[in-house]
Amino acid sequence: MTMEFLNLKVPMALGGAHGKAPAGSTEGAGNRGRRIEQIALAVALIAIVAALPSLNIGYRFLSIAITTGYTAIALYGLGLQFGQAGIMSVGHAAMLGVGAYTAAMLSNHLGVGFWAALPASIVFAAIAGGLVGLPSLRVSGQHYIIITFCCCALLVICLTNGGKLTGAATGLDVGSIPRVFGINFDKLFNYYYLVLAALVITLGLVYAIVNSSYGRTLRSIRENEQLARAIGINVDLHKIGVFMASGAFAGLAGILQVYYLRHISPTLYGAFPSLYLALMVMLGGGRLIYGPLIGAIIVNFLPEVMDLNPVDSRIAYGVALLVVILLLPGGVSSGLLAIYRWICGRLFGRVSKAGS
Template sequence: MKTGNALRSLLPVLVILALIAAVPLFSPSNRFLSLAISAGTNVIALYGLSVLFGQTGILSMGHAALVGVGAYAAAILARDFGVGFWTALPVAALASAVFAMIVGIPSLRVGGHHFVIMTFAFGQLLAIVLTNGGDYTGAATGLDIAGPVTLFGADMSDLTRYYLMVVAFVTAAAVASWAIIHSSYGRTLRAIRENEKLAASLGINVGRHKIGAFVVSGVFAGISGVLLAYFLGHISPSQFSSFPSIYLALMVMIGGARLIEGPLAGGILVAFLPEVLNLDPVQSRIVYGVCLIAVIMLLPDGLIGGIVRALRVAFSGKPKQEAERDAAPSEARQ
């Protein structure tokens, strides 16, 4: 893909994020800001998951565990070493990446459904370890995380400032994800996604690249965990167990894992749908289940992929196949 075209694909996300950043100008409620911050931290993890699932074709059902590693790393660093937010960020990202590698090496020896089960099991295992970790992990009660988040001397604990900071991190995650998608590394990952055997026959070290993609997604998850921990001020194992992992996978599938807008759409939709429609958790799960079935059957590229395709067909009159080619980065056009 030419650089101009590649940049054009990033522009809508940047415009949407700029508008999202402008939301505080409308004096939104603190409830909205709070939910948006939680959604934003999820979106950062989703951008990592989109690299793994959307580009490499590997679905992790234990991704919340990687977020948890980042969150617990930040909390333990703050408690035991007095390490603040900004130092915790790279360390927690590294910790999540290392954990992803440890999980990835044995898990990626198996493929497909087995990998999904393995990541799910590792996620559960982490929750069990945290729950039974005694005072070190705070056991089932979890850990408090104290200390203000400051940036150039400004206290970022204020809800609006924290919101803007999270939007900035989401933007960075989107740009990083876009850069990966449009790099030779991204093309390699997509080659593996499309045909592992063919990729291997071309000299691509499939196993190493799959682990690499998992590690990259761990970095995103670790950063997400630090932001979440400092926002909530308290973390516990239940926040990073199987259900949150399933929700992350659900968000990325509903939004669309292959397009840069997908994680953003999925994160916002799943966070705000119960709020807008006043759904209780049971109703929400039913709606998400129906959405997931609909997306898998009707919109394989997710909601955003479907919308883009529909818009192209509606406005440019392009035939379906051509619209599909335009909607997602294609190896033929690289």
């Protein structure tokens, strides 16, 4: 029993292009079955989260769910960058900050509302993502991670010193989202559905990217950059591309965050939020499609479920991260997948073996 479990786990821990871990392996025998599985899982998940508010779960739960939702959107960007292209960032909150501040500044200085600011936020965050990504063409590995951390610190300094333009240390306020088809987004339920819609779109896009030839290109860069370059892949272009995509998702998350909180200040986008984003991706696992979502759910709901105060819950995240990295480098999602495959293996025999 144990042996079988280990056998299943090992290729996933390695996670390379050869295992069945990457959601993007469209080749292979059990492919059709797996696709049906995936679609069923996605439909079930969406049905569950869409039905949540009607279960009378209370405002507190709902607001945590909204936070989880937009955090997960940002995490999908980071997951794309880390899980697919293999470039980690510990300054990702800066991208959220660019998106959020774009929206807040447009609203405060030019009177531009949510819907018009939405594309602007996404575009500016994507540009910021590309700019922060530029040094990665020359600097790699841990050096680059440190650069991302510094970029984040720089942004916070700029925002704090921005005077009237950025509202300095106190930050900026925004109004409410204008009604569309009579839907009032001031109501928490409606905002929840807005975030949910954005999350579903994000999931769809990420799934499409991961399973496209572009996703395979990114993974080839992750696995062996020299080889990828040698077979004619424009590594530099693709790297910047994935940074921009990652930034775009963060921009979407940022504008959702600012219109949810109604007030933003530079500290929301500093070192700690960035570290927590990195932590969540690692916790959930960046390579599997539900990894970032699981990471966001764990980190946001854990204190609520276990009734921890903020200090204790942060200690708990830290410990959880250490345990996950030492024992389960693919993140919680890969562990869940291993358990799921193991159960399937016990139930149906050969099914799960087909892929390996």
